[in-house]
Amino acid sequence: MMDDSAHSRTAFSETLSVNLTLNGEPRTLQVAPNAVLLDVLREQLGLGGTKKGCDHGQCGACTVQIDGQAMNSCLRLAVMCEGQHVTTIEGLARDGELHPVQQSFLECDAYQCGYCTPGQMMSASAMLEDDRIGTDDASVKEAMSGNICRCGAYKNILEAIQQARVQLGHDATAARKEGVA
Amino acid sequence: MNDLTQSALTKPRVVGKRTPRIDGEYKLTGRAGYTGELHADGMLYGYPVPATIANGVLESLELDDALSMPGVVDILHHGNFDTLHRSPNSMAHGDMVNEVRLPFEDERIYYHGQYVALVVAETFEQSRAAAQRVVARYQMEDGAIASLLLTEAEGELQDGAGASRGDPEAAFGGAEVTVDSTYHIAAESHLQMEMHATLAEWRDDGQRLIVHESSQGVFFQRNAMARVFGIAQENLEVISHYIGSGFGNKLFMWPHAVATAVAARRLGRPVKVVLPRQQDMTGGGNRPASRQRIRLGADRSGKLTSVIHDSTTETSLVHQYVDTCGSATPSFYACDNVSTSQRVLQVNHGTPCPMRAPGEVSGIFALETAMDELAVELGMDPVELRLKNNAELDPASGLPWSSKHLDECLTSAAQRFGWDKRDPVVGSMRDGDEIIGYGMASCTWSAGRQPCEARVELRADGSLFAACGTQDIGTGTYTIVAQAVAELTGAELSRIEVKLGETGLPAGPLSGGSMATATVLPAVAAAVRDALDAIKEVAVGSGGAFEGSDADSLDVERGGLTDGKRHVSFAEILGASKLSSVNGKGSAAPGNERSEYSFRSFGAHFVEIRIDPGISRVRVARVVSSIDIGRAINPPTARNQVEGGIVMGVGMGLLEKLDYDPRDARLINANVADYIVPTHADAPDIDVELLDYPDFKHNEFGGRGVGEIGLTGVAPAIANAIYHATGKRYRDLPITIEALLAS
Numbered sequence: 062m063m064d065d066s067a068h069s070r071t072a073f074s075e076t077l078s079v080n081l082t083l084n085g086e087p088r089t090l091q092v093a094p095n096a097v098l099l100d101v102l103r104e105q106l107g108l109g110g111t112k113k114g115c116d117h118g119q120c121g122a123c124t125v126q127i128d129g130q131a132m133n134s135c136l137r138l139a140v141m142c143e144g145q146h147v148t149t150i151e152g153l154a155r156d157g158e159l160h161p162v163q164q165s166f167l168e169c170d171a172y173q174c175g176y177c178t179p180g181q182m183m184s185a186s187a188m189l190e191d192d193r194i195g196t197d198d199a200s201v202k203e204a205m206s207g208n209i210c211r212c213g214a215y216k217n218i219l220e221a222i223q224q225a226r227v228q229l230g231h232d233a234t235a236a237r238k239e240g241v242a
Numbered sequence: 243m244n245d246l247t248q249s250a251l252t253k254p255r256v257v258g259k260r261t262p263r264i265d266g267e268y269k270l271t272g273r274a275g276y277t278g279e280l281h282a283d284g285m286l287y288g289y290p291v292p293a294t295i296a297n298g299v300l301e302s303l304e305l306d307d308a309l310s311m312p313g314v315v316d317i318l319h320h321g322n323f324d325t326l327h328r329s330p331n332s333m334a335h336g337d338m339v340n341e342v343r344l345p346f347e348d349e350r351i352y353y354h355g356q357y358v359a360l361v362v363a364e365t366f367e368q369s370r371a372a373a374q375r376v377v378a379r380y381q382m383e384d385g386a387i388a389s390l391l392l393t394e395a396e397g398e399l400q401d402g403a404g405a406s407r408g409d410p411e412a413a414f415g416g417a418e419v420t421v422d423s424t425y426h427i428a429a430e431s432h433l434q435m436e437m438h439a440t441l442a443e444w445r446d447d448g449q450r451l452i453v454h455e456s457s458q459g460v461f462f463q464r465n466a467m468a469r470v471f472g473i474a475q476e477n478l479e480v481i482s483h484y485i486g487s488g489f490g491n492k493l494f495m496w497p498h499a500v501a502t503a504v505a506a507r508r509l510g511r512p513v514k515v516v517l518p519r520q521q522d523m524t525g526g527g528n529r530p531a532s533r534q535r536i537r538l539g540a541d542r543s544g545k546l547t548s549v550i551h552d553s554t555t556e557t558s559l560v561h562q563y564v565d566t567c568g569s570a571t572p573s574f575y576a577c578d579n580v581s582t583s584q585r586v587l588q589v590n591h592g593t594p595c596p597m598r599a600p601g602e603v604s605g606i607f608a609l610e611t612a613m614d615e616l617a618v619e620l621g622m623d624p625v626e627l628r629l630k631n632n633a634e635l636d637p638a639s640g641l642p643w644s645s646k647h648l649d650e651c652l653t654s655a656a657q658r659f660g661w662d663k664r665d666p667v668v669g670s671m672r673d674g675d676e677i678i679g680y681g682m683a684s685c686t687w688s689a690g691r692q693p694c695e696a697r698v699e700l701r702a703d704g705s706l707f708a709a710c711g712t713q714d715i716g717t718g719t720y721t722i723v724a725q726a727v728a729e730l731t732g733a734e735l736s737r738i739e740v741k742l743g744e745t746g747l748p749a750g751p752l753s754g755g756s757m758a759t760a761t762v763l764p765a766v767a768a769a770v771r772d773a774l775d776a777i778k779e780v781a782v783g784s785g786g787a788f789e790g791s792d793a794d795s796l797d798v799e800r801g802g803l804t805d806g807k808r809h810v811s812f813a814e815i816l817g818a819s820k821l822s823s824v825n826g827k828g829s830a831a832p833g834n835e836r837s838e839y840s841f842r843s844f845g846a847h848f849v850e851i852r853i854d855p856g857i858s859r860v861r862v863a864r865v866v867s868s869i870d871i872g873r874a875i876n877p878p879t880a881r882n883q884v885e886g887g888i889v890m891g892v893g894m895g896l897l898e899k900l901d902y903d904p905r906d907a908r909l910i911n912a913n914v915a916d917y918i919v920p921t922h923a924d925a926p927d928i929d930v931e932l933l934d935y936p937d938f939k940h941n942e943f944g945g946r947g948v949g950e951i952g953l954t955g956v957a958p959a960i961a962n963a964i965y966h967a968t969g970k971r972y973r974d975l976p977i978t979i980e981a982l983l984a985s
Contacts (some may be wrong), residue, residue, distance in 0.1 A: 075312070093365065093367050093368075095367050095371065096367050097367075100366050100367065103278075103279050104281075104287075104365070104366050107281065108272070109272065109275060109276070109278075109279025109280075110271065110272015110273070111272070112276070112279075112435070112436070112486070113278060113437070113516065114435050114436070114437070114519070114914070115519040115913065115914045116518060116519060117519070117913055117914065117915070119913060119914035119915040120435065120914045122435055149272065150270075150271065150272035151271065151272045153271075154271055159267070159270065159271070163270045163271065166266075166270055167262055167263075167266045167267065167270055168262065170262070170263070170878040170879060170882050172266075172269060172270075172716075173487065173716035173717065173718075173879075173882055173883070173886060174434075174435065174436070174484075174485060174486050174487035174715060174716030175265075175268075175269030175270075175274055175484065175486070175716060176276060176434075176435040176436045176486030176487065176716075177435045178269055178270065179270075179272050182270070201922075202922040202923045202925065203922075203923050205922040206921040206922045206923040206924075207921075208922070209435070209914065209919060209921060210435075210922075211432075211433055211434055211435050211487060211489075211890075211919060212435075212487055212716055212882075212886045213885060213886030213887070213888070213889025213890055213920065213925070214882055214885070214886055215889060215920075215921075215922050215925035216885050216925065216928050217882060217885070218922070219922070219925075
């Protein structure tokens, strides 16, 4: 067992500082230059909702939103996030209310083990705001194909996303009406 | 005689009804703690160093460079590893492991990815960086066996893994119509989304070991670790609250868990290891490749007269694993002359292990493809052939089935699919540039049950608590336990707390073999009844809410008791008697019903494939299935299991193949991009019907389990559809675009 001074010297030598907005809160993090965003979230910040499935950008389990875009957090060094808005699954629900995507995943049983689920929902919630992606099932399936679900709950995930789209559309319409009134 | 019919749940209120998962919100908000994201004070990170050869000897390790890296605390390897013991590896004693060889046990390298060292450091980044600086030198040897599919070697015959009745050889020789075909299936990866992970911590001056493991069987791992470390199992705790699925490769312990626990003991600090995906694929389990020969004999009417099913599968050089392909065959069809045999061949791979519907899914591919070949030989409709050979009794045991509705599965799915629109002429169905193929297959999985214990509390705060040391691997076990408690107490689901996945809880079963539901729920029911007896006793006792009443006159209703005039909640009863809770214990086990009936689920898959001949692309357009699993305790989660099995079947049929280099047996495609699994875009339209025939001979809830059956039968239905479209019979899986191009 090594002594504590040696521990802190080796563990925290050579860190860089990065300023970002994490789930709406401004944060300054001290990170190793080789620290990957995914590992910083999980190991340093205790945000375990973002999952590790491959570390190679192949499975989508680590998907977060960076400035509103779905991205693989395993393919980004933490220091690359200077000045950026990072949203993880922990930031998707607001004020204790599930996001419509979370609510529809619950209702449609759009998961089994739940491990790919945060990544599925971060991709889905970004995709639903992306006008470039068609609203038909085939377009959604194509757009979501970077998120692997080995349990194979794809049918229910598709149903949940399309249900959330309706929910979000209603909300947007209601908000517009309120604005006019 | 069992008394299951007395307690049979014939008119359920909660069981059998759509129930959102009670753990759903934890999973959907990121609060469900899977092993890999857990932390402990002072925790270190371990990163294994994998062998880069598959056959030879580890000559030396150069560690100085790695040891001098920032944050590195220790490196474990053959030269300094603790002396430990092997686990007896017994199913009966609950200490089976997936690889009996201990980590770093000797310097021989048996497979690519075998651990040669474990680097331990203060941070994850430091452990990974240092692991990459370890230099291992090997004496590589020729003669590595890269795959069963790349050798003519026969393997060793397994006594006791086969079965025989009648005279199948003679019947085959004299049959009017025969099929004699050989099938090959590539090794597959479980590719569960959460890699194997262990967090080990020794407490009480190294007397007690606490292990968090992503595990389908916490009790098995506890027992195995007790044997390996030579400590009392009472001083060991294994915990697994959330599991990023397993599909069989997390049933039993792997060497990484032992290495992690040794590191934690030696360093006096908790250590966490999450296997990198590459190592998870090389050394964390696989479905072994298989070679199967099927011989079918039939008369002109299509009646089977002989079934001979001879199989060979792989195992590793360090562990014997038998993936018995023929286990369903003796029970599948009514036929007087049947034999199965099983051989095993050692190859230079990481050890194979059970993977969803182990053995049978491979065997059913061969058998159900052969049946399609027989239908073609006979000029008979494949559905008709199966109905004609439907077994009314279990032909293997001679016992009646507890409940079997395969005929209804076949006819119902055929009708919903539109099978009557199938033109049997090969390649005759087209839609624009695409050729359409229709294919089908039956599916099956045995219905097992194990002993189990459970505990239930009724609490003064109005909550109810149920505990069992089984796991929820994503199948929905948390939720069905809550449903069972709600059913029998009338309490609201929202008041029920369920605890699973700890060896400190009453002993529960493996989450495997589609047995957990039928095993756990009867024990939970027994515990509920015990708790209800206890609260009735409180209620009628001195100062009780129903003081002086006869306990037998009280009925359970809406989370309380009633005497017909007055309803008092459990909470009020406990409060009136100044009690915090009452406790109920229960246990359940299969009884002698298993000598009276055979228990097995059946179903049918119908598949439409579409082939674009211009680019040799095949896709599965839709799958229509009817499955009889007894009662679905929670229909959406049960259907989800079957739908997921169908998606995995698309992978088995068309995509999935662990590629071992024929030159040196190294695994070429140990990553998620090169080992291809179905994505959203690959998922067909799926229509699953679950028949609703509760099987009360199996257990009082009527459920037979659902995890495996959906996968079985999918790949042969795809292969049979491709035959219908192309006239080419594919007997090797996966049916890749390369195979289609070659034809």
